[in-house]
Amino acid sequence: MPQTTDRQPTQTRQAEIIAAVLARSASQGPGTITTQDIASSIGLTHGALFKHFPTKAALWLAVIDWVDTHLMARLQTAADSCDHPVAALRAVFMAHTDFVVTHPGVPRFIFNELQQPEDSPLKHRVSDMLGRYRQLLQALLKHAASLGALRPRLDLNAAATLFIGSLQGLVMQAMLRDNTAGMRDAAEAVFAIYRSAILVELAS
Amino acid sequence: MPQTTDRQPTQTRQAEIIAAVLARSASQGPGTITTQDIASSIGLTHGALFKHFPTKAALWLAVIDWVDTHLMARLQTAADSCDHPVAALRAVFMAHTDFVVTHPGVPRFIFNELQQPEDSPLKHRVSDMLGRYRQLLQALLKHAASLGALRPRLDLNAAATLFIGSLQGLVMQAMLRDNTAGMRDAAEAVFAIYRSAILVELAS
DNA sequence: TAAACTAGTAAGCAACCACTTACTTACCAC
DNA sequence: GTGGTAAGTAAGTGGTTGCTTACTAGTTTA
Numbered sequence: 001m002p003q004t005t006d007r008q009p010t011q012t013r014q015a016e017i018i019a020a021v022l023a024r025s026a027s028q029g030p031g032t033i034t035t036q037d038i039a040s041s042i043g044l045t046h047g048a049l050f051k052h053f054p055t056k057a058a059l060w061l062a063v064i065d066w067v068d069t070h071l072m073a074r075l076q077t078a079a080d081s082c083d084h085p086v087a088a089l090r091a092v093f094m095a096h097t098d099f100v101v102t103h104p105g106v107p108r109f110i111f112n113e114l115q116q117p118e119d120s121p122l123k124h125r126v127s128d129m130l131g132r133y134r135q136l137l138q139a140l141l142k143h144a145a146s147l148g149a150l151r152p153r154l155d156l157n158a159a160a161t162l163f164i165g166s167l168q169g170l171v172m173q174a175m176l177r178d179n180t181a182g183m184r185d186a187a188e189a190v191f192a193i194y195r196s197a198i199l200v201e202l203a204s
Numbered sequence: 205m206p207q208t209t210d211r212q213p214t215q216t217r218q219a220e221i222i223a224a225v226l227a228r229s230a231s232q233g234p235g236t237i238t239t240q241d242i243a244s245s246i247g248l249t250h251g252a253l254f255k256h257f258p259t260k261a262a263l264w265l266a267v268i269d270w271v272d273t274h275l276m277a278r279l280q281t282a283a284d285s286c287d288h289p290v291a292a293l294r295a296v297f298m299a300h301t302d303f304v305v306t307h308p309g310v311p312r313f314i315f316n317e318l319q320q321p322e323d324s325p326l327k328h329r330v331s332d333m334l335g336r337y338r339q340l341l342q343a344l345l346k347h348a349a350s351l352g353a354l355r356p357r358l359d360l361n362a363a364a365t366l367f368i369g370s371l372q373g374l375v376m377q378a379m380l381r382d383n384t385a386g387m388r389d390a391a392e393a394v395f396a397i398y399r400s401a402i403l404v405e406l407a408s
Numbered sequence: 409t410a411a412a413c414t415a416g417t418a419a420g421c422a423a424c425c426a427c428t429t430a431c432t433t434a435c436c437a438c
Numbered sequence: 439g440t441g442g443t444a445a446g447t448a449a450g451t452g453g454t455t456g457c458t459t460a461c462t463a464g465t466t467t468a
Contacts, residue, residue: 007415007464029319031235035456045417047458052415056456108319114379115233115312127380151400158393161373162366165394168376169369175318176331189362190369196355197401211434211445239426249447251428256445260426 006043013052016042017059018066025105027178030112035059060122064113067106068129071099079136085144086199089163090191092136096167097187101180107171134160141198151200159198166190210247217256220246221263222270229309231382234316239263264326268317271310272333275303283340289348290403293367294395296340300371301391305384311375338364345402355404363402370394 008016020042024033035056039046053059078095082088100107116123137160144150170187174180212220224246228237239260243250257263282299286292304311320327341364348354374391378384 010415013415028321029235031233031316031319034454036454046456047418048416050457054457111315112235112319114376115235115316117232118382123380130380155393155397158390158397161377161390162370162394162397165370165373165376166366167369168372169365172318172369172372173365176327176334178322186362186365189359190366193359193362193366193401197397201405214444217445238424240424250426251448252446254427 010052013044014062017049017052018063021059021063022066022103022105022109025109025112026103027105030105030109057122060113061125063109064122064125064129067110068125071096071106072129072132074099075133075136079140084149085140085147086149086195088140089137089144090195092140093163093167093191093194094184094187097170097184100171100174101183104174104180108175130164133164137163144198149200150198154198162194162197166194214256217248218266221253221256222267225263225267226270226307226309226313229313229316230307231309234309234313261326264317265329267313268326268329268333271314272329275300275310276333276336278303279337279340283344288353289344289351290353290399292344293341293348294399296344297367297371297395297398298388298391301374301388304375304378305387308378308384312379334368337368341367348402353404354402358402366398366401370398 017038020038021030021033024030024037024041028037035049036046038059039049049059053062074095075092078091079088082091110126113120113122113126138156141150141156141159145154145156167187170183170190173186174183221242224242225234225237228234228241228245232241239253240250242263243253253263257266278299279296282295283292286295314330317324317326317330342360345354345360345363349358349360371391374387374394377390378387
């Protein structure tokens with residue numbers, strides 16, 4: 001019979017659910033998203049959700065895992081796509097921007113977890129991811145320094161902080177405006193300044 | 205009789221309540237703070253809270269107003285304390301850092317409101333405050349440019365974004381570590397890099 | 409084809425939330 | 439002093455939340 005069976009294997013549903021959470025996060029603020037919201041936004045009963053995730057916390061963790069996997073893969077690819085480390089830094093910066101433009105719910109979700117109290121496992125996961133991000137940056141910065149491309153006595157730790165921070169500034173502006181249009185252009189301009197902050201001065 | 209009357213005028217209580225919200229925000233994530241939490245943390249009944257604020261939203265608005273007033277006053281004072289605009293930028297940067305160290309709940313609270321959906325009045329208030337912040341920075345940057353202290357063709361808009369963003373990066377790091385110790389030193393290092401990004405190159 | 413399993417529904421449950429109500433008590437102007 | 443008001447309590451109330459239970463139906467496999 002032509003009865004449209006919407007029965008799906010768990011793996012498919014899990015991916016669908018994670019995508020729904022991030023989609024909602026783009027406009028709703030993850031703290032206020034209910035399990036009922038998620039279920040109805042993919043045309044499922046509330047109860048059915050718990051066939052695929054035992055608790056809401058487990059679902060939230062799965063979302064972070066998704067972000068971790070996909071974002072870090074994209075950043076690593078960008079870093080590997082350029083021979084010169086300064087070019088690689090630029091590629092990472094723009095890849096990150098691109099990821100946020102494509103998935104506007106992600107930064108809202110991450111910021112939300114950062115607000116969590118002390119040692120929430122969610123927060124630990126985010127902290128871990130950011131640690132690996134910093135390692136990636138530090139490696140590129142060290143490589144650039146070894147080529148003599150950076151200012152002498154540049155604080156590489158502070159340089160990494162500034163890199164991530166400037167991305168956050170761009171994201172915050174986008175969140176205020178509630179759209180990510182024009183973010184790429186702004187990112188180009190900001191990175192240009194960052195670049196001149198770390199590069200060794202050249203005779204003009 | 206020595207019965208300790210804890211009856212207080214509304215104005216006093218309102219200030220006490222606002223302070224309690226920010227104190228809790230330092231370790232709890234503002235989205236999860238309940239009116240019951242606030243009441244008991246200042247030794248008051250749940251119901252008594254609503255003698256001083258008609259709704260929770262009104263209280264939240266009052267908290268933002270407090271932050272707006274106190275933070276902006278501090279930044280303005282810092283800006284006015286230096287004759288040279290680049291020194292003033294540094295003073296503003298450190299004053300902001302100092303404010304966050306003194307009131308660790310503030311950035312958590314603000315970030316939380318940024319996640320709100322479209323045109324929440326709370327979010328509009330934050331947006332407004334950040335607009336004035338940018339104006340303050342732009343004025344200092346323009347002044348510096350007119351003195352010939354900045355790189356030619358520096359994008360002042362992007363420079364302002366980078367300024368605020370780098371502060372955010374510092375704040376995020378502090379939020380991850382769950383303490384603001386050492387934030388001042390990190391701020392010095394980051395501002396040093398920012399400074400070299402915008403300053404005109406000097407013969408060394 | 410029957411058994412076992414998996415994905416779905418509908419209804420309900422305890423806990424919790426913002427807020428209200430009914431009432432009490434301290435304070436202050438006259 | 440006395441009457442009005444402002445600040446407090448204690449006990450609800452309706453609505454919502456995360457999650458469970460009892461049951462049904464589709465899919466897989468021996």
